[in-house]
Amino acid sequence: MKTMFVAFLAIAVISVGANLVLKQAGFSSQERTLGANVQLDN
Amino acid sequence: MLRAMIALILTLSFLSTASAQSADAPDRSATGGAQTVEDIMLRQRGEVVENSFRSSATGDPDSAAGISNQLGTLGGTSDPELWRAVRFGSADTKASNNGPAAAVLIQDGGMSWLKFRAGPLATYGGGLLMGMIALLAAFFMYRGRIKIDGEKTGRKITRFKAIERFGHWLLSGSFILLGLTGLISLFGRKFLIPTFGHETFSFLAVGSKWVHNNVSWAFMLALAMIFVMWVAENIPHRSDINWLRKGGGIFSKGHPPAKKFNAGQKLIFWSVIVLGVSISVSGLSLLFPFELNMFAATFSKINATGISSLLGFGELREVLAPHEEMQYAQLWHAVVSFVLMAIILAHIYIGSIGMEGAYDAMGSGKVEEQWAREHHSIWVEEIMAEKGIAPAQAASVKAAPVAVSPKKVTAKKASPKKAAPKKAAPPAK
Numbered sequence: 446m447k448t449m450f451v452a453f454l455a456i457a458v459i460s461v462g463a464n465l466v467l468k469q470a471g472f473s474s475q476e477r478t479l480g481a482n483v484q485l486d487n
Numbered sequence: 488m489l490r491a492m493i494a495l496i497l498t499l500s501f502l503s504t505a506s507a508q509s510a511d512a513p514d515r516s517a518t519g520g521a522q523t524v525e526d527i528m529l530r531q532r533g534e535v536v537e538n539s540f541r542s543s544a545t546g547d548p549d550s551a552a553g554i555s556n557q558l559g560t561l562g563g564t565s566d567p568e569l570w571r572a573v574r575f576g577s578a579d580t581k582a583s584n585n586g587p588a589a590a591v592l593i594q595d596g597g598m599s600w601l602k603f604r605a606g607p608l609a610t611y612g613g614g615l616l617m618g619m620i621a622l623l624a625a626f627f628m629y630r631g632r633i634k635i636d637g638e639k640t641g642r643k644i645t646r647f648k649a650i651e652r653f654g655h656w657l658l659s660g661s662f663i664l665l666g667l668t669g670l671i672s673l674f675g676r677k678f679l680i681p682t683f684g685h686e687t688f689s690f691l692a693v694g695s696k697w698v699h700n701n702v703s704w705a706f707m708l709a710l711a712m713i714f715v716m717w718v719a720e721n722i723p724h725r726s727d728i729n730w731l732r733k734g735g736g737i738f739s740k741g742h743p744p745a746k747k748f749n750a751g752q753k754l755i756f757w758s759v760i761v762l763g764v765s766i767s768v769s770g771l772s773l774l775f776p777f778e779l780n781m782f783a784a785t786f787s788k789i790n791a792t793g794i795s796s797l798l799g800f801g802e803l804r805e806v807l808a809p810h811e812e813m814q815y816a817q818l819w820h821a822v823v824s825f826v827l828m829a830i831i832l833a834h835i836y837i838g839s840i841g842m843e844g845a846y847d848a849m850g851s852g853k854v855e856e857q858w859a860r861e862h863h864s865i866w867v868e869e870i871m872a873e874k875g876i877a878p879a880q881a882a883s884v885k886a887a888p889v890a891v892s893p894k895k896v897t898a899k900k901a902s903p904k905k906a907a908p909k910k911a912a913p914p915a916k
Contacts, residue, residue: 451656459701481583
């Protein structure tokens with residue numbers, strides 16, 4: 446059972462980590478579709 | 488056999504020819520090349536209308552009237568021709584935002600995707616899952632819990648190491664989360680909004696999307712782990728044929744011999760690997776929109792084989808709008824996921840309430856020796872031989888001190904070590 450909970454914790458850690466990495470990598474739809482004349486969050 | 492195959496190929500060829508003939512373009516000379524009543528009737532009947540006569544009628548700038556002449560300012564393209572070009576994706580569209588989808592103003596294939604997603608996909612996909620649950624419930628009522636037939640020994644055999652169980656739970660935990668959030672995305676509008684309202688569903692939908700996108704990495708990592716750890720033991724073996732022939736002993740008394748993974752488990756393993764990889768690839772395509780387009784290239788390869796025409800589907804489209812690539816990826820992702828979810832429901836059933844002692848393999852990693860002998864007899868013999876341990880001594884240090892019945896001892900292989908006084912032996916594996 447311990448291994449199962451460790452694995453579930455790992456899912457949470459991997460998910461949060463993946464989210465942070467992808468955010469840093471600039472792969473959000475917003476960033477991918479921005480253009481010189483399209484600015485969001487400004 | 489050869490004659491039957493030739494007959495089948497000829498039949499399919501005739502079918503495809505007949506299909507092609509029925510799709511012959513009608514005579515449009517009366518309308519000057521524009522659509523006819525027959526085209527409209529075809530569309531109203533929901534039949535396919537060959538649209539090339541419209542998609543190519545997008546004006547002719549080279550023979551435009553002079554700028555000062557009547558209609559000269561249109562540049563050789565009338566309004567209907569301009570909108571036709573927009574509709575069929577051939578207009579020279581400029582957009583301020585970036586991305587391949589930005590310049591597509593009308594995405595013609597979107598409705599087919601939407602209809603399929605809301606119709607057959609939801610209906611048959613949901614039906615498949617409900618059907619599997621009903622089938623398992625019926626099986627449980629008929630068969631009950633599959634018990635350990637023999638007397639329990641109280642001895643435990645290590646079946647899966649901690650790293651193997653970690654990989655399994657990483658895969659299963661992530662798959663369940665992905666399955667649930669995927670179902671919320673597909674069925675949310677239909678079932679959750681009427682029940683919980685828009686605000687609650689909005690929270691659920693945003694959360695589901697986040698979970699689905701990010702948990703996918705744990706799933707892919709676990710899939711790779713599982714493949715590396717278990718592929719060698721899941722290669723088909725001749726004992727699998729016998730196991731399958733006897734239905735794994737599920738419907739009868741007795742247990743066909745099996746190695747560490749029986750044929751049923753091997754089918755589950757390869758289903759998870761093949762379908763899981765397919766789901767992962769289509770998922771990556773959706774995760775990075777327009778970066779990983781697969782379907783136009785796949786359709787092109789299928790066309791090259793001629794299979795599609797042979798089966799009467801004609802040539803598949805080799806030029807797809809960027810959105811269409813995503814729509815096909817989404818449909819494929821969902822269809823394959825439904826199939827895998829149905830398979831995994833059966834796996835969860837047999838690994839939990841369906842069979843006594845099965846859960847321990849992934850719970851503690853140690854299984855009752857008698858259970859192992861009944862369901863994986865070849866594996867038990869292999870690990871005994873590997874460790875040089877007599878079957879009766881294959882007790883783990885933690886095994887409860889349970890007396891072994893004389894009947895049981897005589898049933899095992901005669902070994903000089905068996906007669907030796909029982910002492911703490913190392914775990915079997």
